[in-house]
Amino acid sequence: MINNKPRIAIYDFTDCEGCETKLVSLREKLLLLEKKVDIVNWRLGQEYFEAGPYDITIIEGAPITRHEVDLLKELRENSKILIALGACAALGGIPAIMPEKDRKYWYEKIYTSQYAPRGIDAVPLSAYVKVDFSIHGCPIDENEAVRAVEELLAGKTPSYRGYSVCFECKQAGNPCRLLENKPCLGPITQGGCGAICVSGGSPCYGCFGIRDEANIPALRKILEKFADEKEIERYFSMFHSRTEDFNKNKEK
Amino acid sequence: MMLVINDKNLEVFIEKLKEKFDFFDIRNDKLPFKKYFFPPVQEIFTRNPLSKSKTSDLKTAKTPAKFVLFGLNLPQLEALTQLDEIMQKPNEDFFYFQNRKQSIVIGLIDVEIDAMPGGDIIFQKIGEGKYKVWAENAKSKQIIKENKVFFEEIEDEEIESARSFELSEGAEWSKTMRELLADSENLANAVAWSHGHKIWDELAEKCLGCGICTYVCPLCHCFSIEDRVGLDDKCSRCRKWDSCVLPSFSRIAGGHSFRPTIKERYYNWFYHKFVRAYREFGKSQCVGCGACKKNCPAGIDIQEILKTILEDYKKVMSDV
Ligand code: SF4
Ligand code: SF4
Ligand code: SF4
Ligand code: SF4
Ligand code: SF4
Numbered sequence: 001m002i003n004n005k006p007r008i009a010i011y012d013f014t015d016c017e018g019c020e021t022k023l024v025s026l027r028e029k030l031l032l033l034e035k036k037v038d039i040v041n042w043r044l045g046q047e048y049f050e051a052g053p054y055d056i057t058i059i060e061g062a063p064i065t066r067h068e069v070d071l072l073k074e075l076r077e078n079s080k081i082l083i084a085l086g087a088c089a090a091l092g093g094i095p096a097i098m099p100e101k102d103r104k105y106w107y108e109k110i111y112t113s114q115y116a117p118r119g120i121d122a123v124p125l126s127a128y129v130k131v132d133f134s135i136h137g138c139p140i141d142e143n144e145a146v147r148a149v150e151e152l153l154a155g156k157t158p159s160y161r162g163y164s165v166c167f168e169c170k171q172a173g174n175p176c177r178l179l180e181n182k183p184c185l186g187p188i189t190q191g192g193c194g195a196i197c198v199s200g201g202s203p204c205y206g207c208f209g210i211r212d213e214a215n216i217p218a219l220r221k222i223l224e225k226f227a228d229e230k231e232i233e234r235y236f237s238m239f240h241s242r243t244e245d246f247n248k249n250k251e252k
Numbered sequence: 253m254m255l256v257i258n259d260k261n262l263e264v265f266i267e268k269l270k271e272k273f274d275f276f277d278i279r280n281d282k283l284p285f286k287k288y289f290f291p292p293v294q295e296i297f298t299r300n301p302l303s304k305s306k307t308s309d310l311k312t313a314k315t316p317a318k319f320v321l322f323g324l325n326l327p328q329l330e331a332l333t334q335l336d337e338i339m340q341k342p343n344e345d346f347f348y349f350q351n352r353k354q355s356i357v358i359g360l361i362d363v364e365i366d367a368m369p370g371g372d373i374i375f376q377k378i379g380e381g382k383y384k385v386w387a388e389n390a391k392s393k394q395i396i397k398e399n400k401v402f403f404e405e406i407e408d409e410e411i412e413s414a415r416s417f418e419l420s421e422g423a424e425w426s427k428t429m430r431e432l433l434a435d436s437e438n439l440a441n442a443v444a445w446s447h448g449h450k451i452w453d454e455l456a457e458k459c460l461g462c463g464i465c466t467y468v469c470p471l472c473h474c475f476s477i478e479d480r481v482g483l484d485d486k487c488s489r490c491r492k493w494d495s496c497v498l499p500s501f502s503r504i505a506g507g508h509s510f511r512p513t514i515k516e517r518y519y520n521w522f523y524h525k526f527v528r529a530y531r532e533f534g535k536s537q538c539v540g541c542g543a544c545k546k547n548c549p550a551g552i553d554i555q556e557i558l559k560t561i562l563e564d565y566k567k568v569m570s571d572v
Contacts, residue, residue, distance in 0.1 A: 032483040146483065154481045162476075162500025166462040166549075167493070171292050173282045176464070178549035187462035187549060213499040215460050215514060222460075222550060 006055035009041035015061030019086035052078035090134035092242035095122035138207035169195035188214035274319035331470035333370035429540030440530035442565035456515035463495030465544035
């Protein structure tokens, strides 16, 4: 259980801060939120900060450096509820596109050999600690973040969207990409984003996370009809190269 | 005597309707007409228990202004009649009929009918630029009376016999499907028998469980309820289309699932439409419109599945 007016901390690791920006974009709603909770630590949003323990800690970004990993573990110890904010934190996301073994090569190529890299590897928060809930997306949908907080304040366990992106895609009136032999990860991806990418003419890359019990092998079979192995790999690895769902299905 | 209208007058008549009512031509919609009565997402009521206002803090979904739904084809008209029936059992679905009662439904068909399959007005194409008008209830007769200049009463014999018009896309599929549906008892028995048939294992490997087939079906009517307590203390209840192929659909409080695999869930889709619906309503919950087949990203064709099952069922039955 959390206090009447829970103390919330918002942290960020390695990422683009796009998801926090989405929180800021809540504007008036953010003020309403401030009446229900105390945001006691938020580097991006305010100067004022208090040390832990916290009722709810929301973390954006992937823990990449030793310092971030240690901080993550410390935050876990000091938080009743720990929430991953956005694809970087929840899935590894963009920072995790690069496989660990290739890091050295790219560090040298981009930053030269004089650079002493601090990054170890980019993996989701859940690789190190227990994550209680993930607010998905790259970036998140700010209203889905509000929904998660509302559910916590109402004493509920926040729930994931049980339907695929396809539900929202159909509501948006889009023709189905897969029927036109264009790739899309919508059927295996959790809804919540409003099918924003498909509506904008791009495939769904699955940034809202894999839907519960998604049939990934079945989607692969469909994609194989018009895309080669390498291309399919690229679609999946945009956000999912380090998620269990993805790797489990690769071995099949 | 029968009422007819030519295509020029039909156009003007439609313009008149548009002046008076909200008007929706459903022919290019991606989602079925049910969405006008039963929206994919609808906030059905809100409350604000902390509100200091003296009037009730309960607000239910608003009744829409009168509207016209235009362009339903034969299967869609039949589906509408069937959906009305479903939504009346066991109790009338308040929010569905709140919208439904505001609607004037106009069908547009090019096949022969003996009676109105549903809707308020039907324009049946009976020749080049010529339509026979069907209107039987008070609401539609009134509208026609108000616009009588556009219509013409003629002797029955004056009509050239209904010509065969070009079959629309998917018409052949619908025709076969409707032949299968004609014996809904046999379908019900066959699908009930098929539990355990290997076809369900094969389909479990193919079906994405995306739910599209239920969203696009004019007869699927399952929903889930989402309650929220907003940051502004407003409590709301929202209903959303749900789909029996999704795992959350058959999961209950505590996490137990009655149908833990896609195989069981997809079988349930068939079982509900062809077995349970037959037992409850005496007919399948399918009108053969073809929307599920046309929209399935995995290319699953329910007619092929039913044919396989029916064939094997027949073999088994003739063996005993
Ligand atoms: S999930 Fe996307 S938007 Fe959010 S921080 Fe990571 S890269 Fe930025
Ligand atoms: S385009 Fe993608 S998200 Fe949209 S319905 Fe098709 S598979 Fe689903
Ligand atoms: S459509 Fe897919 S990739 Fe785009 S925001 Fe939604 S879940 Fe993410
Ligand atoms: S549309 Fe096709 S893939 Fe999606 S749930 Fe229905 S049958 Fe399965
Ligand atoms: S053909 Fe498919 S979409 Fe049409 S009524 Fe039957 S089950 Fe529903």
